[in-house]
Amino acid sequence: MPEPGLRRWRLLIAYDGSGFRGFAAQPAAPTVAGALADAIARSARLADPPPIVCAGRTDAGVHARGQVAHVDLPADLPAAYDLKKAVNRQLAPAVVVRAAAPAGEGFDARHSATARHYRYLVVNAPVPDPLLAPLAWHVADPLDRRAMTAAADALVGEHDFRGFCRRPPGSGADEPIVRRVTSAGWSTGPCTLLRFDISASSFCHQMVRSLVGALVAVGRGRGNVATMVAQLRAGTRTGAAQPAPPHGLCLESVSYPEP
């Protein structure tokens, strides 16, 4: 709930993650939240940049087309204040506010979200594609798409994803990290592009990149459905494939309950 005198705004945001150290604000590092908060503070003449809460805290280099966030701003802002226009004038095209409006009663960008949808792009070709290079992981080895699809199928459902997460600092090593994956699968885009789409109620840290790293290893012939399931059961990253690089990942959208 916003504090007295504040009103909550709901934002729909897209960004090119290349130039940022992730979404979450950090002192003395360029972050999406930092850039947004500064742009809002500057245009709304606030004394301090307001905290910004998002649905999916994307890592350094990860992109978004449909990030959702909320920010609490003074209820007495001038009626003429156009947050979307004010921010886009300062930050577009690296960061773009696609929509901004007063949030509904009880809305919290993080806690109200019921699902997050990510897409990971792979260019599977002998040589990279210069125009897709900022947005897709180039994998030169021929990939076995059928094996990758079978392994992706094994991820759907409720599992302990400890073996595919960067553990939050201070958490016990044998604590399960259970997430419900509602869909996960590969599709073929134009030319040599492979798309991995995955949806879950929520994700743990580096989960999508860890899963894509493991799936591409399967596609290279270094594993199969059984090794994927074994890693899920083992709950350890020992022997796991490297996480896929961040620049292929994009937060596509976030789901909320119908109002």
Next chain:
Amino acid sequence: MPEPGLRRWRLLIAYDGSGFRGFAAQPAAPTVAGALADAIARSARLADPPPIVCAGRTDAGVHARGQVAHVDLPADLPAAYDLKKAVNRQLAPAVVVRAAAPAGEGFDARHSATARHYRYLVVNAPVPDPLLAPLAWHVADPLDRRAMTAAADALVGEHDFRGFCRRPPGSGADEPIVRRVTSAGWSTGPCTLLRFDISASSFCHQMVRSLVGALVAVGRGRGNVATMVAQLRAGTRTGAAQPAPPHGLCLESVSYPEP
């Protein structure tokens, strides 16, 4: 024809034009041809960077997926010299050699070409798309696609395109610049993406960007098929729309006669 002691190579090249002042080599400016020639000279241990001849001399900031070029290299290069690998190791992913092989008898990348195929991307949405920003022109005004399609139809055929070209220095102002456009049309891509594909035996300088500038003006309601045809007939750029920006344009492919 290559000079005695030289052998002609045929190259298929892709590049992100953002960092280059166009394809053609220029002293003291980063160009695609300059980067390629330096990379070849370095890896093949040539005394001088070899001249590179291309099918479509793209302007500063214009991209290519399917540029074709030739370069004449010493016939006695070591058999182990792998031009594609050697160049890609140095220049990828900004510039990528997709294929390199000895050219067929009489091949000339520029003069043997029978058609060039360009694509221009427009994002037509109220706000820009951060992930497409390097590759597409963002037009916020709603565009009338039907009017743009009708105007594009009027371009097909053999016309004097003086009114849509940057005139080569030294050419007479009343000299016609006739080109044969074999196809030109808009299609709708995913989301808010509009694609303009145009093919011609050859293009004059800034022709595609001038045409897209004029077509988008039509889409904004500032003109129609009749004004498009009038500008073709008038043969002058006076009163013409600004050329579309270079970063939306890509040389997709080049056609040659079957061997």
